[in-house]
Amino acid sequence: MVISLPVIFLALLCLSVLSGLLLLYPKVPLSFVQFHVGVTLLSPLVALIALVTSTETVIYGPWRFDSLSWLLALFVLTIGFIVQRYSVRYLLGEHSYRKYFALLTITTSADAAVWLSNDLRLLLVCWGITLLGLTLLIALNKEWVVARNASKQSGLHFALGWLFLLGAFIWVTQATGQWQLSTVLSESSLSQLDSWEKTGINLLLILAVIIPAAQWPFQRWLLDSVVAPTPVSAVMHAGLVNAGGIILTRFSPIFSGDIAQIILLLLSSVSVIIGTGIMLVHVDYKRQLVGSTIAQMGFMLIQCALGAYLAAIIHAVLHGLFKSTLFLQSGSVLHHSAEKPSRKNKPTSILWSITGGIFGLLVAIGLWMSSTQEDYQLISALILGWSVSIAWTQLVVFGSGRIGRIAGFVLFIGAAIIYSFVHDAFYSVLQEIIPKGIQTPGPVATLLLAIILVGSIVGVWLARHRSSTMYVRIYLWLVRLGEPQHDLIESHPKYLIQRFVRGGHLR
Amino acid sequence: MKMLQESTLYIEKNTDILEVDINALVKCASHVIVPLGPLDTFAARNPWVGLEGQSFEQTARRLKDTCEVDMYPNHSMFQSAIDHGEIRQDFIEKGIQEWLNSQAFELPRERAEQFCRAAILQDDQYPSDIENLELKSVAKKLTNFTNYIIKSLSIKTYSQSLEQLGKANAAQVLNSHMIKWCKLFLDKSQAVWLMPHREEGFYHAWRKLVQHDSSLSRKVRTQLSELPIDAEGALKKVLIELGVSNSDIQEYLEAHFLALPGWAGMMLWRSQQSEEEASLLLDYLAVRVSMEWAFVKPYLPLPENRNEKVNLEPLIAAWTEWGNMPIDGWLKLSSAEIKKHLILAYRFDKIVRNRILLEAWEKTYEEHLKKMITSQQNNIVIPDVKPALAQFVFCIDVRSEPFRRKLEKAGDFETHGTAGFFGLPIETCELGSNHTHNSLPVMFNPQYKVKEIAKESKPFEQRNQVVSSLGNTFKTMKHNLFSSLVLPEISGPWLSLQTLARSFMPRSTGRTISKMLNTWVQKPSTELSLDKQQLSDSELPIGFSNNEKVHFVRQALKMMGLTNQFAPLVVICGHGSHSTNNPYNSALDCGACGGKSSGFNARVLAALCNLPNVRESLASEGIIIPKDTVFVAAEHITTLNELQWLYVPELSDKAKESFKQVQDVLPMVSEEVNAERIPQLPNLKSHLKNAKGEAQRLSEDWSEVRPEWGLARNAAFIIGGRHLTQDCNLDGRVFLNNYNWKKDKDGAILANIIAGPAIVTQWINLQYYASTVAPHYYGSGNKTTQTITAGHGVMQGNASDLLSGLPFQSVMKSDEEAYHEPLRLLVVIQAPTSYVKRVLEQNHVFHQKVKNGWIRLASIDTEGSWVSWY
Numbered sequence A: 001m002v003i004s005l006p007v008i009f010l011a012l013l014c015l016s017v018l019s020g021l022l023l024l025y026p027k028v029p030l031s032f033v034q035f036h037v038g039v040t041l042l043s044p045l046v047a048l049i050a051l052v053t054s055t056e057t058v059i060y061g062p063w064r065f066d067s068l069s070w071l072l073a074l075f076v077l078t079i080g081f082i083v084q085r086y087s088v089r090y091l092l093g094e095h096s097y098r099k100y101f102a103l104l105t106i107t108t109s110a111d112a113a114v115w116l117s118n119d120l121r122l123l124l125v126c127w128g129i130t131l132l133g134l135t136l137l138i139a140l141n142k143e144w145v146v147a148r149n150a151s152k153q154s155g156l157h158f159a160l161g162w163l164f165l166l167g168a169f170i171w172v173t174q175a176t177g178q179w180q181l182s183t184v185l186s187e188s189s190l191s192q193l194d195s196w197e198k199t200g201i202n203l204l205l206i207l208a209v210i211i212p213a214a215q216w217p218f219q220r221w222l223l224d225s226v227v228a229p230t231p232v233s234a235v236m237h238a239g240l241v242n243a244g245g246i247i248l249t250r251f252s253p254i255f256s257g258d259i260a261q262i263i264l265l266l267l268s269s270v271s272v273i274i275g276t277g278i279m280l281v282h283v284d285y286k287r288q289l290v291g292s293t294i295a296q297m298g299f300m301l302i303q304c305a306l307g308a309y310l311a312a313i314i315h316a317v318l319h320g321l322f323k324s325t326l327f328l329q330s331g332s333v334l335h336h337s338a339e340k341p342s343r344k345n346k347p348t349s350i351l352w353s354i355t356g357g358i359f360g361l362l363v364a365i366g367l368w369m370s371s372t373q374e375d376y377q378l379i380s381a382l383i384l385g386w387s388v389s390i391a392w393t394q395l396v397v398f399g400s401g402r403i404g405r406i407a408g409f410v411l412f413i414g415a416a417i418i419y420s421f422v423h424d425a426f427y428s429v430l431q432e433i434i435p436k437g438i439q440t441p442g443p444v445a446t447l448l449l450a451i452i453l454v455g456s457i458v459g460v461w462l463a464r465h466r467s468s469t470m471y472v473r474i475y476l477w478l479v480r481l482g483e484p485q486h487d488l489i490e491s492h493p494k495y496l497i498q499r500f501v502r503g504g505h506l507r
Numbered sequence B: 001m002k003m004l005q006e007s008t009l010y011i012e013k014n015t016d017i018l019e020v021d022i023n024a025l026v027k028c029a030s031h032v033i034v035p036l037g038p039l040d041t042f043a044a045r046n047p048w049v050g051l052e053g054q055s056f057e058q059t060a061r062r063l064k065d066t067c068e069v070d071m072y073p074n075h076s077m078f079q080s081a082i083d084h085g086e087i088r089q090d091f092i093e094k095g096i097q098e099w100l101n102s103q104a105f106e107l108p109r110e111r112a113e114q115f116c117r118a119a120i121l122q123d124d125q126y127p128s129d130i131e132n133l134e135l136k137s138v139a140k141k142l143t144n145f146t147n148y149i150i151k152s153l154s155i156k157t158y159s160q161s162l163e164q165l166g167k168a169n170a171a172q173v174l175n176s177h178m179i180k181w182c183k184l185f186l187d188k189s190q191a192v193w194l195m196p197h198r199e200e201g202f203y204h205a206w207r208k209l210v211q212h213d214s215s216l217s218r219k220v221r222t223q224l225s226e227l228p229i230d231a232e233g234a235l236k237k238v239l240i241e242l243g244v245s246n247s248d249i250q251e252y253l254e255a256h257f258l259a260l261p262g263w264a265g266m267m268l269w270r271s272q273q274s275e276e277e278a279s280l281l282l283d284y285l286a287v288r289v290s291m292e293w294a295f296v297k298p299y300l301p302l303p304e305n306r307n308e309k310v311n312l313e314p315l316i317a318a319w320t321e322w323g324n325m326p327i328d329g330w331l332k333l334s335s336a337e338i339k340k341h342l343i344l345a346y347r348f349d350k351i352v353r354n355r356i357l358l359e360a361w362e363k364t365y366e367e368h369l370k371k372m373i374t375s376q377q378n379n380i381v382i383p384d385v386k387p388a389l390a391q392f393v394f395c396i397d398v399r400s401e402p403f404r405r406k407l408e409k410a411g412d413f414e415t416h417g418t419a420g421f422f423g424l425p426i427e428t429c430e431l432g433s434n435h436t437h438n439s440l441p442v443m444f445n446p447q448y449k450v451k452e453i454a455k456e457s458k459p460f461e462q463r464n465q466v467v468s469s470l471g472n473t474f475k476t477m478k479h480n481l482f483s484s485l486v487l488p489e490i491s492g493p494w495l496s497l498q499t500l501a502r503s504f505m506p507r508s509t510g511r512t513i514s515k516m517l518n519t520w521v522q523k524p525s526t527e528l529s530l531d532k533q534q535l536s537d538s539e540l541p542i543g544f545s546n547n548e549k550v551h552f553v554r555q556a557l558k559m560m561g562l563t564n565q566f567a568p569l570v571v572i573c574g575h576g577s578h579s580t581n582n583p584y585n586s587a588l589d590c591g592a593c594g595g596k597s598s599g600f601n602a603r604v605l606a607a608l609c610n611l612p613n614v615r616e617s618l619a620s621e622g623i624i625i626p627k628d629t630v631f632v633a634a635e636h637i638t639t640l641n642e643l644q645w646l647y648v649p650e651l652s653d654k655a656k657e658s659f660k661q662v663q664d665v666l667p668m669v670s671e672e673v674n675a676e677r678i679p680q681l682p683n684l685k686s687h688l689k690n691a692k693g694e695a696q697r698l699s700e701d702w703s704e705v706r707p708e709w710g711l712a713r714n715a716a717f718i719i720g721g722r723h724l725t726q727d728c729n730l731d732g733r734v735f736l737n738n739y740n741w742k743k744d745k746d747g748a749i750l751a752n753i754i755a756g757p758a759i760v761t762q763w764i765n766l767q768y769y770a771s772t773v774a775p776h777y778y779g780s781g782n783k784t785t786q787t788i789t790a791g792h793g794v795m796q797g798n799a800s801d802l803l804s805g806l807p808f809q810s811v812m813k814s815d816e817e818a819y820h821e822p823l824r825l826l827v828v829i830q831a832p833t834s835y836v837k838r839v840l841e842q843n844h845v846f847h848q849k850v851k852n853g854w855i856r857l858a859s860i861d862t863e864g865s866w867v868s869w870y
């Protein structure tokens, strides 16, 4: 049973790619798409069964099946299924309809295979296919000059990131003489590496992960790829950008305890601030989402840098589901914004607000005390406490009347229960397989806290001094960071007319 | 009624520009754009409403020249219409003959005809194959003749000219800067950090910010920081520096408006909303032209290019290919003949050819409609004296037609058509909301306010608040640096649950969620504030006085032609649509109610009609509503083709009986309509078993881009009795307004219909037309690559103009197949010729529309014969 699950899984994965390719054949009726989408559901189902039933690590040829790889395969393929299911109607009538499904299936299957690879060469090939597939998906409307330019730009970024990864892998295998992930990362082979070699490999790894994660200074491609159709953005933000966290988790034996961690920490803290800034000043919904992704990926990499790999994986998965949902329902934003919040009982509730603050603080202290008191736990406790206080204020304090407050309270408790339930579930599945990071040097966490605190204090100060030149400069700088380049803007999408003229027939 | 506006301001050539009334100039120039309101109250607008002073063809020429926008359908649309027999060959032939007659060429007629016939269906403007040496040498010998054919070009912006000269991509850069500034300024609090200084107005804010904008070069920033402090001064200064001559200013400003008509349109809309922002358009131009000046300054002065000599080679090639004239044949002709040949080929250009084809298409449709209606007239049965069981009043909307047709077949029911706001100029406010909506056609302003009220509304409001507080909490946490980092972990599980449910069960998930919300919110039964309360002079009065109630009921009944023989049950039907995750869902709602459901207005009218004192007053005027007649209100859900009750007061015995009968047939009616309508939507399945289920899925599926076809394929507006069209299958393409000229001696009702509903329908028609022929410019582009911006509207891709019309998917079956047929609206009036003449004399705006080809007019006179009025 344990052996056969990987076989079944790989066979089904191949089957879904095959049925995707079959779609490209024009004689296959278009309604085959529905069948195809059904087929793509099978492999994640197997992954789910495997995740629930098997706990041990299985090396099967060049593949490696453990609960982390099962989880990631399940996650990527589920996102792939959701997006394909969505696109059946959403893209109906597009002239690249068939090509889209084929490409998307190949991309997500390759992406799942990346996390199952035990052989570094296989990993590189699969990762390359994933990146290539996404580049082509961005250029799906290939008559549209803007989409072509954006695809070119993303492609260049991806290629660079891939080359860095290649460099890191070659270095590591040259030094250890191994291509197998499981043996490369064993203690005996790692001991062959000098510490400068380790740092070199780590720096290459960092470069390889921050490019797909759109971290500063490589955030451009993600901002400009908003031209892609909505489902493609959903896949990109859910399944590709978070690859960095997973790679670092896999390579944590090399990465942990190295000076490179601090470099990563700095880069990603800057990205958190920039990403949040872009989200705060921009007014296009999709651009705000991109800003938020940059910040979230920054946070995920911070978690890695602090050695909290398990937290990073949880964050990557939940953020992926979160962001893809927000993209897919981006057509509903207008109706949400129609009703403005009314803050009727604001003045009466100063006392309540204070209780919110105190409550948040208590939660933070409680979490910190009950944790293993690592660096990351401190930050996590503070952030959670802060969020608790905001949620409490919004839901309970601003609740309208008795009904409002009671309902707000129930919602609050419900969210808290679900939150801890989900985290417990993740912990119980992954605890064994994910390495615990080595404690980072003390000042690192303090440094990080200082950066984020200063960032948010500056933010609050600026928001209160809107007419100061400082605000104007920072505002415009953030606007510029988030704005697309001129050759990625077309005032009117002329390709629509050209396509129509070429296509030809009415009804 | 609006008067015709003067659309060009004449300026003496030697007037000092500093004395020119620049505000008046901006106002005149703004007739090339239309106001563009927020997308959540999408109301159809005719994008060419300010250009109707010129003919359709002239406007098409101008737009083609200034911004490369085609106003005629393209070749492939014509070709497939011909393939489907929708354009009759004899009408094309007739078009060619008429055109030749109007031109008075002295060429042998046969030769000219032959040329035109061969040219008319060509895709290209002229044959593209001109790389022939012989042809080139002949063209060289004929160079003298270029003096006879001079093309005058319209004025372009300097950045456009610069781009055409290939010196810099100034227009693209200018546009992207303008997009950025406009969206930041117009933002409806989507951003948390607002644009600084924006309360000081667009120009002021921009002037203060632009000096710090690092995306501009230092030199440009310094230049811009030295601009005058006021917009007017700045605009004048840069116009002088650019050297735009006085007589050209207006056209030059118009070209600037046409570069980004959406953002400019939003500015225009805002400037109409409040006094303080009245000069927003001037600000917009000051910003735009100032930036243009800064960008093109290094290249000034640009070579002037107002007239262009026509290239002869394509004309000669055209004669070779389409006129069977050998190339060396030119040298044997006399110079007069050469000139005639060249001029014919030059004048019979793509636009003329397209006009002839479009007119032939429209005539073919008219012929089809005429046949259907007139063939039926012979077997009209004299209406029964027995009054119907129930009467239904529907909106004129084209989607009412199939429903009415099936409903009439299902029982002894009578249906009427009238504009969906029912003549009530009201602003509405729903229970628990402080948001008001102008529920009337966009060209009018509300005069009354009607609120939905309930006795005990506090618990409802609190529960409602809980729902919105969830969204607010989410937003607040998202916008905070710390909490935004854990937000995905907190809300992720909930969102993924929803996503999975919507993926696996799109239909039931949506229904379950809305059912759960309704159960939670428990909306109490509500009433309407119909009695007059004047709160203050500045605000609209709430409700109506007694006289006003009588007035509006009388007017509404007269407009719908329902003043006698009342059935025991009269159902006033508004309509609305249901769709999910669709930014364009208001485009599917009632066009006469400013892009919302007309259910509210239906309720107001039904409630007014039931008031005893209103009925008494009406009875004294001869409109006698029987005591047991009850008015009820319902909403026609166009996505589901269902009728849902909105307001049913206590019914009389007779009305109860009717109501029961109606209830009995409704499921069958909606099933039949669904069976007719749903298969027209693109589908992967070849045949549909459960049309009702499919309709429900369409309305609930979050991935659906075509929840219904809306008003696509609309083509005609029939003003007349229902008996004209009773047995015709009009295929959901026709607006139907009841009208009986015998009850309208002084023509007041007809004048009202022409001034209100006819304009609304024309605007809807041209909105669909424009979105089909120019989806990138007047449409909203592809739905899949849109991004919602500034809480107002959508852009394509990374950034673009604010898009104004319908998305590509609303008029196209697929990327390559159109669904909507771009035809200009045919208005058919059933009335004596003298009535039509009178209305044309009285209503200049309408007359101009007919004369200039923006609408087509036909009438059916007392003998039942068809008259075409153009």
Ligand SMILES: [Zn+2]
Residues within 6 Å of the ligand: B395, B396, B397, B419, B420, B575, B589, B590, B591, B592, B593, B598
């Ligand atoms: Zn309507």
